[in-house]
Amino acid sequence: MMNIMHAMASKGQPEPTFKALAELVDKTIGVKLFTTLVIDRERDVVRRNYSNMPEAYPISGEKPRVKDRWADIVEGQHQTFVLNSYEEIKATFPDHELIRSLGCESCINIPVTINGQVIGTLNCLHDAGYYTQERIEAANALILPGAAAFLLHEKYGQGA
Template identity: 75%
Template structure:
């Protein structure tokens, strides 16, 4: 299995890099469900550009950008959002029933920031209580590989 750097150099971009990013996420903090969302400010939506569960969360799915607690933390403060119960998830995500049906009751959303602006998020979901403070701290190591994946996506897909 190739590591992130090898995946970056491989043909088949940006897919190979996103797949390597998913393995890196799994090795670093764990995730049953892993997606990435790129922010499209022109259309005021976040669009999925990678998923490890395409049946439940297909690539190119979109969500409107809301002005809520999650947006304040992730887009406003550029901080990682953690919810360790389905109740906390339900308070900010309307798709909480689907999330729970996939065996996930905790999430961590890691903002990827370039040039002072959040360009997207790494979204990791797992069993209740999974995202401990130690895992949240470890998630910071995913920001640079996430930025590389997002920049490759932009290069190969002509923008957001």
């Protein structure tokens, strides 16, 4: 397992850093499906820039930004968004069937904020009821390495 510092020093950014981040997320809070989304305010979309399951959730998949409860909590309040049941996921995400087919029925979306603005999110999905208060609090340790990955993505794109 490569740590974030060694990954950041590697060539071919940002891929090594995102892979190390995925390993850190799994070690810190546990994850089945891990994706990251960058917020593109200019085009008013969110775009996936990393996925540990690229067959199901390909990199560069994008969707329009929506002004909903998720946006209010994550982008507006800069707070972590948590759903711990399939019913909550179904009511929130249109891709709920795909999420469930991957064995996931809970999620935590961790906002990465730089210079007063959420630039993206770390999206972690797992079994129903998985994201306990203890895991939610532990997720705060992932924000700084997540910010490093997003900044490397901004500088180097999908790989250099």
